Each structure stands twice: as C-alpha cells, then as structure tokens.
Amino acid sequence: MHEISVCQALVQQVLSLMQAHGARGAAAIHLLIGPLSGVEAELLRGAFALTAAGTGLEGARLVIEAPALRVACATCGAETEAAPNRLLCGACGDWHTHLVSGDELTLASVDLVVGEVEEPHV
C-alpha cells in the first residue's frame, strides 16, 4: 500500500503550492497516472481521503487522467499502443521498444481557491 506514501508527498506538494500562491484551499488536483506508474488510481483515491484529513485539502477533488501506454520500436520505427505486460511493437512484434508514454506519476495542475473569504451577512 505505497499509495499512502505517494499521497503524503502529493499533499505536501499541494500545501507548498497553496502557500506560495497565498491560496485558501484547492478545489481540484489534476494527476497523470500511467498504467506503468506502479500506482493504482483507485487505491490512490482511498489513500488521499486518509492523507488529506486535517490538512485543509479534504474537500479537494482528485481528477486522475491515465495517459495511453505507447511504445516506439527500435527495429521498424513504428509508434503503437501496448499493454502493461506486453510492450511489443504493434507493427512488427519486436520487443526492442522504448516507452513513449504510460509511466507518468505526475502532478499536472491544481485549481487553487484564491481571493477573500466572503463574510456571511448577519
């Protein structure tokens, strides 16, 4: 369950960002989690609920995007989609490929809550 560790790092990054921008909170956190990142999106959501508790980020929405897994072939030059445990070239079938995308574990952007708090009228 290393998603907890990953989430602790995420919460720290977002809190630093809020501080740097004088923000009051975060409405949404946008992540890129590739199929070969080693992190499960659903476990990350569960871990975020636990990790964010008491930090001021409880209300933040996690928006997780999974980039496609794509490989480039060193033999024929084609760029094709692949499966996490079968990174073969989709054109010629060779295994001499390298990953183009699919291992992302990235904080893409944060929608910060800024500005003054509106005082309720009494």
Add this chain to the structure above:
Amino acid sequence: MCSICGCGVTPAAHGQSHAHGHPHVPAPGGTAAVSVLKGLLDENDRIAAHNRVHFDEHGVLALNLMSSPGAGKTSLLEATIDALRGRLRMAVIEGDLETDNDARRIRAKGIAAVQITTGGACHLDANMVHRALHDLALEGLNVVFIENVGNLVCPASFDLGQHANVTLLSVTEGDDKPAKYPVMFRAADVVLLSKSDLLPHVGEFEPSHALHCLRELANPAPFIELSARTGAGMKGWFDWLLAQTARRQTHAFRA
C-alpha cells in the same frame, strides 16, 4: 551545503529548481488553475540523487536488491561475500518490516550491515537509505548492497540512489512473475533466477518462459540462472558484479 543533513554534499542540479506555475489572474474569491507538471515523488527523487552523490564521491557501486519475500536475497549476499571478500570491499543496508535477523547474518560474515526496520512500511525510500548512510562509512568500499523489503510491488516506485536494480526470481515462484509484476521487472538491470538447484523438483517452472515474459517487457537485462546453495551459475553474477564495480571506479576516477 546539503539542505537535508548539512553533510556538505551539494545535491545534483535536479530539485533545485523550485519553479512552479503562476495562476491566471484570479477572480476574487474564485479558483485559479496553476500548472505544476512535477513528479509526485520529486522529493524522494531529490534525496535519492543526493544519496547517489554520496556513493559517487566514494566510487562506490550501490545496488538495490528486490524480490518477493523468501526468494533468497540474503543467501545470495552471504554467498557473494564468501566468494568475493578478497576482491571487493562490501557493505549491506538491510530493509525489513521487523527484526534485524538479516543484518546479523551479514555481520556474522564480518561485513558492516545497517538494519532499517520500516515498522510496517512495505518498501524502502530514499530518506530511510539516507539516514542509514549516516551510520555507514563509505570510505574504502567498492559495493553497497541495499536489500529492499521483500515485495514485488511497492519497492519498484521508489528511487533510493542506487546505480542498478538487481531483481531475484526464485524457481519456487511462478515463471510468469514478470508478466504479473511488470513495473518491478521492467526496472530490473539484471534478473537472477535463484534456487536453480530446485528446478528438478518444480517441473512446472520453465526458465525460458520467465525469460520470454521479461523480454515482452522490452527489458534486455541479463538473465542469470543460479543457486547460492550449490554455487551453480554464480560465476555469471560475480562477473556482472565485478564489471559494474570496475565501471563505477573508473567513473569516480574520471570525475
């Protein structure tokens, strides 16, 4: 000056940029989208790079040993120490959830070992290794083995500052393990098929299938069948280790 421990090592250039995006002109009381595009484990990676600087300054090769529990990481280290103690100066950082049993096994061989007990955490991270390095004198060493927590999932996500990943797969496991744990086996720089002396007793394990699954991950890593108990195949591992150590020393000499 190192901001982590004040040990005088300047971390590599990464992580020094504290660049972050700037919000679009915010509407009062609204939200502002700030682009970040940073790795979630940036802080871990920064400390890992710092550890690597420590290793590099001493011309020490750092290896991250990973496998499922019981695949024979400690036995491999014991046999390696016995065979190469005249040629390499070695030390070990042991990672376990509990107990210092493995560190005691290594110390019984007369080799320095620092035990990290993670207290339930399923993997080592760069900060744990950094703290362990404060208890380990790197002067005069050639190799530091970091024996990770036995686990084929979590350790793969955390850079420790190692130069290479050594991944063990024992023949008492399934030969399709690389297909089941692609993140771990894709990251391997050498795969050791351990306990090969048991192959006659586990007929369903086909080494060629394990190799096939590894290549399907587009991983060209050397694949070495060996038994720490009988010594069969160990020469291939020793040759790889000695070659990597020599390369690291040349690198340090040039630097």
